[in-house]
Amino acid sequence: MNGDSTRCVRAVAAEKIPGSPMQRGPVFAAPYQLSAEEGTETDTYARASNPGWRDLESALASLEGASGALAVGSGMSAVTVALRSLLTAGDTVVVPSDGYYQVRAYARERLEPMGITVHELKTTEMASEVAAGLLATAAGTTVVVAETPANPSLDVVDLRAVSERCRSVGAVLVVDNTTATPLGQQPLELGADVVVASGTKTLSGHSDLLMGYIAASDADLLARMGRERALSGTVLGPFETWLAHRSLGTAGLRFERQCANALALAALLESHPAAEHVRYPGLPGDPAHDVASAQMRSFGGLVSFEFGSADRFHRFVAGSELLVSATSFGGIHTTADRRARWGDPVPDGFVRISCGIEDTDDLIVDVERALSAL
Numbered sequence: 001m002n003g004d005s006t007r008c009v010r011a012v013a014a015e016k017i018p019g020s021p022m023q024r025g026p027v028f029a030a031p032y033q034l035s036a037e038e039g040t041e042t043d044t045y046a047r048a049s050n051p052g053w054r055d056l057e058s059a060l061a062s063l064e065g066a067s068g069a070l071a072v073g074s075g076m077s078a079v080t081v082a083l084r085s086l087l088t089a090g091d092t093v094v095v096p097s098d099g100y101y102q103v104r105a106y107a108r109e110r111l112e113p114m115g116i117t118v119h120e121l122k123t124t125e126m127a128s129e130v131a132a133g134l135l136a137t138a139a140g141t142t143v144v145v146a147e148t149p150a151n152p153s154l155d156v157v158d159l160r161a162v163s164e165r166c167r168s169v170g171a172v173l174v175v176d177n178t179t180a181t182p183l184g185q186q187p188l189e190l191g192a193d194v195v196v197a198s199g200t201k202t203l204s205g206h207s208d209l210l211m212g213y214i215a216a217s218d219a220d221l222l223a224r225m226g227r228e229r230a231l232s233g234t235v236l237g238p239f240e241t242w243l244a245h246r247s248l249g250t251a252g253l254r255f256e257r258q259c260a261n262a263l264a265l266a267a268l269l270e271s272h273p274a275a276e277h278v279r280y281p282g283l284p285g286d287p288a289h290d291v292a293s294a295q296m297r298s299f300g301g302l303v304s305f306e307f308g309s310a311d312r313f314h315r316f317v318a319g320s321e322l323l324v325s326a327t328s329f330g331g332i333h334t335t336a337d338r339r340a341r342w343g344d345p346v347p348d349g350f351v352r353i354s355c356g357i358e359d360t361d362d363l364i365v366d367v368e369r370a371l372s373a374l
């Protein structure tokens with residue numbers, strides 16, 4: 001007769017199926033077992049592959065129109081895994097000067113000291129003659145990271161044009177699809193080699209987990225990035241994997257409402273004297289509208305605008321019943337963030353609003369009231 005502990009361990013591993021999927025409960029130590037024949041197993045160790053990731057990754061690959069996807073621990077992990085697998089000393093990377101600030105920080109603080117040349121370009125310059133000149137003289141393997149619509153400027157770049165420029169000099173195009181999501185934009189179809197994104201935002205959508213993913217259709221690129229994930233250990237935990245997979249099922253409905261709310265909010269702000277420089281790619285008068293219309297299926301849930309000062313922003317949020325002051329975005333609640341607090345190159349009163357899934361009329365009435373009380 002085995003001891004109590006042995007009996008307990010054997011009791012929970014009653015079905016010896018290698019790599020059984022994570023169940024809905026918090027059972028984090030799944031019964032991974034090797035088969036008798038060495039070298040034939042798929043799921044030998046969870047850091048390299050596991051069935052939970054495969055469920056999520058096949059859903060993400062299908063949404064991005066990719067042949068494969070890799071789930072990772074956060075959007076930043078997606079960026080760093082992709083860049084570390086592509087770049088080495090002597091190479092060149094181009095990053096947006098007006099995109100997510102931590103990507104610039106990573107390039108400057110980590111890649112530059114490794115001997116990688118870092119260039120920053122505005123999103124609107126990524127397909128310009130300036131970019132062409134830079135790419136023509138860049139040393140080593142060149143990787144261009146484009147983020148469109150950029151967070152927080154919401155500027156948009158023509159991805160077909162950037163990809164043609166990259167292709168003509170053999171550069172690799174990595175597109176951050178966080179703000180648009182694969183429901184709003186298909187970067188691989190537009191010519192990107194790799195998609196990176198934060199799933200912390202709209203795709204998971206409940207502001208309750210961190211995750212990221214990489215998607216691509218080139219088997220060699222996917223293998224290199226999968227190897228980097230396994231060696232660096234930048235993985236997604238089983239519970240987040242399950243939660244993200246479960247949440248994807250409602251992403252379409254949530255996104256549809258977020259886009260409708262964003263368009264209605266942008267139209268209100270545009271006509272309101274308290275708000276200036278309203279940006280939303282879906283507004284017909286927005287400088288990005290034509291390019292966005294040509295490459296986006298819908299325009300996303302983010303709207304930006306300017307108040308004169310930080311104080312007006314704080315009074316605006318305090319005067320609203322629905323707006324929550326928070327820095328992440330893409331969740332079911334409408335949130336507002338004053339980006340200058342994070343050091344983004346924007347004026348003090350620059351506000352980015354992420355529209356939630358509240359009823360459009362309720363959101364508009366609430367924001368109108370808060371604006372009028374300023």
Ligand SMILES: Cc1ncc(COP(=O)(O)O)c(C=O)c1O
Pocket residue numbers: 074075076077100147151176178179197198199200201210211212328
């Ligand atoms: C465009 C963009 N890319 C990447 C990230 C990083 O994502 P995460 O916070 O999941 O690491 C963010 C986060 O806000 C983002 O806005």
